[in-house]
Amino acid sequence: MLTRPKLIDPFQMVRMGPLPNCRGMQEVRRNQPDPSHKVCRVNSQPERTIPRLWRDAVSARRTGAAYLAETEPGRWREVSWDEAARTVDELANGLLARGIGKGDAFGIVCRTRLEWTLFDFALALVGGITAPVYPNTTAKEAAYVLQHSEAVGALLEDESQLAKVEPLGLAHVLMLDDLDRLREQGTAYGREHPNALAQASAAVGEEDLYTYIYTSGTTGPPKGCMIRHRNYYAMTSCIERIEDLALDEDVMLLYLPLAHNFGRLMSLWGAYGGFTIAFCPDPYTVVDVLPLVRPTLLPSVPRVYEKAHTAVISKLEGASGLRRRLGDWALRVGRRVSVLRQQGKPLPHALALQHRLADRLVYSKVKERFGGRLRLGISGGAPLPKEIAELFHAFDLLILEGWGLTECTTAAAVNRPRRFRFGTVGPAMPGFEVKTDTEGELLIRSETVFAGYLKDDEATRAVLMDDGWLRSGDVGQIDDDGFVTITDRKKDIIVTAGGKNLAPQNIENSLKTSRYISQGLVIGDRRPYVTALITLDEAEVAKANGDVQTLVQQAVDDVNRELSRFEQVKRFAVVPREFSAEEGEVTPTLKLKRRVIEERFAEEIERLYAP
Known part of the structure; x- marks a missing residue:
């Protein structure tokens, strides 16, 4: 196996004490x-x-x-x-x-x-x-x-x-x-x-x-x-400190825009770590390129995994007879194995045998969608619904979700190949400190924190604190084991007319687990109840051959059953097209631009609150 060069760990200096007083x-x-x-x-x-x-x-x-x-x-x-x-x-x-x-x-x-x-x-x-x-x-x-x-x-x-x-x-x-x-x-x-x-x-x-x-x-x-x-050098260095995240023989398929911090980090990490990067200029061809490149690493925004999840669910639900029973059995086996692996426990001999058989008969078909030898998926740039990560792990595909922001040079927390919890973004990166303030906002301190905003001292002062902590703008929690869970963007938290606080992102992620729903935008700030704008996965709706309103209502009802009464979506509107970057409605990582969408679909929203 190829041996990597020994590079000095920049975080050796972080723990040596404060820096000299250097003006x-x-x-x-x-x-x-x-x-x-x-x-x-x-x-x-x-x-x-x-x-x-x-x-x-x-x-x-x-x-x-x-x-x-x-x-x-x-x-x-x-x-x-x-x-x-x-x-x-x-x-x-x-x-x-x-x-x-x-x-x-x-x-x-x-x-x-x-x-x-x-x-x-x-x-x-x-x-x-x-x-x-x-x-x-x-x-x-x-x-x-x-x-x-x-x-x-x-x-x-x-x-x-x-x-x-x-x-x-x-x-x-x-x-x-x-x-x-x-x-x-x-x-x-x-x-x-x-x-x-x-x-x-x-x-x-x-x-x-x-x-x-x-x-x-x-x-x-x-x-x-x-x-x-030093920000990007330190960032790549700390990634390499995570065991088994990358191997010398890995091949990464990189389609993420290099103008974004996530894609840029992957490019630098390839040089630092020594694995191969295959460039894919057109993100719409990723599905076609995967079987050709057969990557072992796939950094991606959640949208690619969401689309693959929809395809897998559609195939499972569309099967009948022996194929349906085989798929259900393999999924049950996979979920049992997933629980044990998350707990770090060994597989019983009989379960291990069943898992190998299920892999040969079922899981391998799902893996072929990703080229057949994917070792790790890495999800970032936007939240990944917990249900999607759980389903893929049941099919023996591990997707590690991470979290960060441009201001800390990409990542602040990430799940590990041997230490992960779905629904969280993992523990803090090596060399990072992450904590919450009194309002629940996540704060970050590390050598990767940026120098500030170009020509904008006021905005810089708003996020960089005097003691070196960076305000992330995200609200979250940190459990006793150090795993970070993101609730939502602080500025996106909805306060209803009744004074109830809710995180729209969680509800939107749950809506997207339906094979019929492509995107969802939850509304309710200073409103009497919660509503949603829904976009459809037209291909899945066409396969169902049913009434659109009924299909979406069933999906909304399924989500509402898991929510508190004040969080439940009372009414929804199906909009005629997906929210898109071309219309300025999503970011390059496909996060929704709420204010833009709400302004563009203001009439539809007002009708949802009409008597």
């Missing part, structure tokens, strides 16, 4: 940092920077493929670590040749592709600051990010992205097709200035900014989170 450190925490500003160094250990992460990765003599890139539909090309290293060096030298260096913000407007990741590493080597833009964003939103970050240029995937950016008059506009030319320039520059890139990388400090990640703006423009080099 520069406070300035980074509270104010917009000067990207070229050097904060005083607190130890002589190697700098925790992305250039160091990349250099360690490509010098580790790994024999497996670094990446898999789709050259045409259904055909994938292996990219070795040596090839990736040469490409990044040539791109980085090319950037230096064009005068792009430390402190320069540079946009990337591109889907999840190999070029995105390699260009990002190249920017990091020269000290640039990546300012990613979601490729499905509007021209207005793209312009905001690039102008607000003061980007000197942008890498664009195609002509549609060029149309958004061209009016801005950026000094450097590169298309993917221009990268070969940039590499040629880099090769020539490297021959003429053989030490330039090493010097540029050496000048990058761990307190310098690595990237701006813009959070989704639901009530105003997005805020630019300033993420330092």
